Amino acid sequence: MRGEAQSGLGFVSGHAAVAAALVTVATPFLTRPARIVAWIVVGVVALARVFVGAHLPWDVVGGVFLGWGVGSGVNLIVAAASRRRDGQDALTVTE
Numbered sequence: 001m002r003g004e005a006q007s008g009l010g011f012v013s014g015h016a017a018v019a020a021a022l023v024t025v026a027t028p029f030l031t032r033p034a035r036i037v038a039w040i041v042v043g044v045v046a047l048a049r050v051f052v053g054a055h056l057p058w059d060v061v062g063g064v065f066l067g068w069g070v071g072s073g074v075n076l077i078v079a080a081a082s083r084r085r086d087g088q089d090a091l092t093v094t095e
Helices: 014-029 032-051 057-085
Strands: none
16 A cells, blocks of 8 residues: 555544435435435445555444434434424324
């Protein structure tokens, strides 16, 4: 590898976390084929971080799960806020 050795903490991969969070937040607005492509891009980002030696495999797995969790939380908060504006209870399930 070229350049200086990486220093600092490796767990979790910030690149993988951000990619997963962005895709998770965007998922409700994407078509099924676009979702598949977006998650493939997340996988490529995660694999690239391991390939270049910046992270270990568990670092990127943790990053993807962290990003997925944060993105899911954002989707939950936004959905709850939009339901409250419409006059519906945020926890009510409608059919």
